[in-house]
Amino acid sequence: MEAMGVAAALGLLLLTAGGSTGDEAREAAAVRELLVRLLGPGPAAAFSVSVERSLATESGLDTYRLSGGGAGTRVQVLGSTGVAAAAGLHRYLRDFCGCHVAWSGSQLRLPQPLPAVPEELTEATPNRYRYYQNVCTQSYSFLWWDWARWEQEIDWMALNGINLALAWSGQEAIWQRVYLALGLTQAEIDEYFTGPAFLAWGRMGNLHTWSGPLPPSWHLKQLYLQHRILDRMRSFGMIPVLPAFAGHVPKALTRVFPQVNVTQMGNWGHFNCSYSCSFLLAPEDPLFPLVGSLFLRELTKEFGTDHIYGADTFNEMQPPSSEPSYLAAATAAVYQAMTAVDPDAVWLLQGWLFQHQPEFWGPAQVAAVLGAVPRGRLLVLDLFAESQPVYVRTASFQGQPFIWCMLHNFGGNHGLFGALESVNQGPTTARHFPNSTMVGTGMAPEGIGQNEVVYALMAELGWQKDPVADLGAWVTSFAARRYGVSHGDAEAAWRLLLRSVYNCSGEECRGHNHSPLVRRPSLQMVTTVWYNRSDVFEAWRLLLTATSTLASSPAFRYDLVDVTRQAVQELVSLYYEEMRTAYLKKELVPLTRAGGILAYELLPALDQVLASDCHFLLGSWLEQARQAAVSETEAHFYEQNSRYQLTLWGPEGNILDYANKQLAGLVADYYAPRWRLFTETLVESLVQGVPFQQHQFDRNAFQLEQTFVLGTRRYPSQPEGDTVDLVKKLFLKYYPRAVSF
Structure with a gap:
């Protein structure tokens, strides 16, 4: 065909x-x-x-x-x-x-x-599908949502034309039924599941056990939510994507079935095998179709089906064999377990595996996976197409349909960022690719609630055959709609942001915030950016000049906080460069001055600005976690899950600061103490005439990080202070310095 x-x-x-x-x-x-x-x-x-x-x-x-x-x-x-x-x-x-x-x-x-x-x-619409979500979005953003918040999101999805979306809540409750039916004990099941903040990676086979177990109340609440989510999605005519069995099983299955053929995978994400190294069923083992069909039968009995299922067997994990015959068999086993229950099943596959390990996934390996499922029954998400499209090097996924996706954000990071020109041109280019099998566009961020201009553009492109002709004019009208009135300075600020932070191209477009502000300090930190920082500082100034007209707009005040946050992020890089230069030149006074401003003045001032807006509060994130609980013990457990995800990610800082956010409370009590320690350590190094020891500093910094994660301090969940006044004070103090660097 x-x-x-x-x-x-x-x-x-x-x-x-x-x-x-x-x-x-x-x-x-x-x-x-x-x-x-x-x-x-x-x-x-x-x-x-x-x-x-x-x-x-x-x-x-x-x-x-x-x-x-x-x-x-x-x-x-x-x-x-x-x-x-x-x-x-x-x-x-x-x-x-x-x-x-x-x-x-x-x-x-x-x-x-x-x-x-x-x-x-x-x-x-020029295409069949407008897709939404990433498996990780469930953990980085949706984690603690109640039905009221889900209802808002599904409304947003409908208004933006989304008709295909993951609906993966409640699946652990179904897996629990399946594992009990297979003979596992409740204790073995509890030991297997991750904690709530890390379920996305449990679902993809990357992790097990870490930060668990899941309380019984979690399962009940998630089942309730999933029913409401599915009912509302279906009421709009959306197609919810349910999960399917990808081949990963608990180690305890080997106790019940001693002859089972499983392979222990390698470790993932700097975790040891206590928390990673999942067990993968051999595709030829009789248990594979049994487990897969048991799960899907129980799932669809509970939730019904719309016939599209998501599963990721080798997400960021190297398969045990590169032999095409093995890869084809492993892929076919997943699909056959679906069709055994639902003959109309279509498999939605995140194409991230081909992008993440291109050295493993050569032409023969890619062909083995793509050819193991009948054409038209494997729907591939080209997950990071705005930066590194896979359809180009796989001949349009060798005839399998694909969705051109914009990933954009990793970890739910804050930080103004985007590749708007690439996003604007990408879907049309893919549609006109020779023998293109593109059937849709998609938004697949790991975390939401940031850089809303990027998602507004992507949602519009889902209904357009051609790119936006003039992005400058488009972003100008975006600003006018956002604030409810046209204002020359505000619109000029947005055009500056368009040509700077939103004009990323090439290798730097990884969508992850590596600012020194949110990283454990060292003397080797990278501060280069792809844009002229002066554009950010000028956009900051222009927005502030618009406050007399626009300050009553909540969206404007949000943007004023966000651009101020970005300006401070730039200032942190510049002051850090001063610190590093002074240290290397053994100049104590400039080192002390720059470090003192960064750690003791600038970051506390940023924390105050963030505290003035409800969208930038650590307290809100932690309060959502606590409100999901049914007891104080659960509330403490959920809060600790949240703190780990934002910071250390694992017990030893295994994926340190990956999910970094810039939130009031987190800046003051997590980032600022590290920078104070760094400044003091460098000063002490110069005074005593001994070299700075990064390993020792890392150990000391880990103690600070762990203290925060294990802490119980409650943070405000309501904004405090006037945004405009706080921004003005910060601007008057630091803008002259910003433009003089």
Whole structure:
């Protein structure tokens, strides 16, 4: 079958699986309910929403139609699915009303009367799918969410046209049933599961045991949440992706089945085998199809199915053999365990494995995996396509359909960052690739709640055949919508950010914040950036000049904090360079001055600014963890999970500071003490005339880090202080120094 024929066949298969005309009324009702949640019952009454499957294109692509509006006339929103109708609604609010919907809050001042749609507007998406999530997002961002927060996110997904998304909550409860049925004891199961903050890597076979066990109440709450999540996703016509068996099993299975053929994998992420080195069932072992079908049967009995399942056997783990025959057999075993329960199963595979270890995944190895599943039944996520696309070097995944994904963010880091030009051009380039099997676009961040401009652009591109013609004009209008009014200085600030922090290209576009601010200090820290720091400082100044007009906008105040945070991040790098230079030149006074400003003045001032906005509070993150608990013991356990993930990640700092955030409380009590210790250690080194010993400093720093992780100090979960006043004070003190470096 030709490549495009495969893609079309997959689209047709899943169009049938995803819903029928009988669901039209339910999906329209779901969008009307979203409207009420978003705008309130009064404004929502000015819209008419309906869903008609027949509106879709001949090839089944989602379509919406807008009409009406103006004095005394309701705005008519028609979609081929609930998601399409929600995307059409969002288009109207954005382009006709100048509104803005984002994680940090929404600007929804509607003109009165509602603007008329001059002539009927019909838009069809160029691809079958708009995908959302990364397996890691569940742990880095969704970890402690209750239903109210999930409801907001699913609304955001619908408005942004997402129709394919992971729904992986509650699976450990299903696995527990399966493992008990196979003869494992409850103690063995408890020993196997990771703690809540590390479940993503337990699910992919990277980790086990670490920071567990899971309390019984966790399973009950996650089952409840999963039912509500699935019901709401399906009500919009979304396709939830459920988990499937990838081959990893608890070691205790070897007690129950002594003859089982398993391979112990290598360690992962600087963890030893106490917490990694998972056990992988041999594909030919009779237990493989048994375990896989038991799990999927129990899962679908509990939750139903939409026939797409996610599984990752070799995520960041080198397979035990590079022989194509082994890789094909391992892949086929996963797929066959799916189809044994669901003959219509389609496997959603994160293509990260091909990108992460390209030296292992040569042409023969890639071909073995891609060829082991019938064409059209393996849907590959080209997970990091904005930076390192895999479709280019695999001949469009050798005929298997793929989704062009923007990964963008690692670990949920703060830090202004993006490759907007690459994101803008990438989907169109992939669509026009020879014999392209691209069937969708996707957003696959490890963590959300940052760099909202990047996700706004990516969501729009899911409905456009061509790139945005003028990103400068686009970001200008983005700023006007975000703040609800056009302001020259604010828009100029955004254009400066577009040409600097959001203009990443090449190898530096890894999407992970390596600023010295959030790293354990050393004398070898990298401070180079791909942009001119003066653009960030000038954007900071311009935003501050707009405060008299825009300070009442919550989105503006959020951005003012975020750009101030970025400016301070730049200042930390510059003061660190002064420290290092002074130390190497054995100049005590400049060393003491630069280190003193960085550790004792700048970081405390940053902490105060962060504390003024509810989105940058350590206390909120920890309070969410505590509220998920049913006892004080559980609350302490969940809080410690959270603290570990943000900092040490493992018991010995195994993936130190990977998930770094810049939060009030974390800056003051985790980053600042390390920088004070570093400054004092360097000063002591010069005074005593002895070399700086990094290994000794690391040991001392680990004691500080561990003290924070094991600590019980409670942090405010409500903002304190006035953002504008605090930013002004910090700006007046440091801006003159920033532009003189």
